[in-house]
Amino acid sequence: MRQDILAVLLAAFAAPGFWELIKAVIDKIAEVFTGRKKATLNQIAQKMDTHQKDIDILKTSIGDMRNGEAVKDAQAARRRILRFNDELLRDVEHSKEYFDDILTDVDIYERYCAEHPEFPNGKTVMATENIRTCYKQCTQKHSFLGFQKK
Secondary structure, X not given: OXXXXXXXXXXXXXXXXXXXXXXHHHHHHHHHHHOOOOOOHHHHHHHHHHHHHHHHHHHHHHHHHHHHHHHHHHHHXXXXXXXXXXXXXXXXXXXXXXXHHHHXXXXXXXXXXXXXXXXXXXXXXXXXXXXXXXXXXXXXXXXXXXXXXX
16 A cells, blocks of 8 residues: 555656646745735746836936037037137236146047037137147247246
8 A cells, every 4th residue: 555655656746747736836825925926937028128128218318418418528628718718819828737728628629529520610720729829839938827937
């Protein structure tokens, strides 16, 4: 009798759907106790697709914000270049450090304009040329603000 029972149990354990049945029973018991269903792979995939769409939207938004900031940075550099040139035209003296800072703005502005041909350019061409000319003259004459000949 024992052998018959063992043979039946072994046959049951070896049956193809036995473990799936046991798993389904355990899942149902867990669902009753916790009140939560286990998600199917399809449900998980759908949620992941939704999250991926949200991530793509965020990437686009961040890209748009970065582009907006880059435009603002270029416009600010252009304003500083034009203001500096206006001061030069009114014979306001500047330190070498201030010249160097403005030349950095010129580099930033020109690089942005080269990378974004749709950006309205040409507003600083003459100003930039004048700034560079004045810089060369101040370098040759040692006439930066605060520079004292020895």
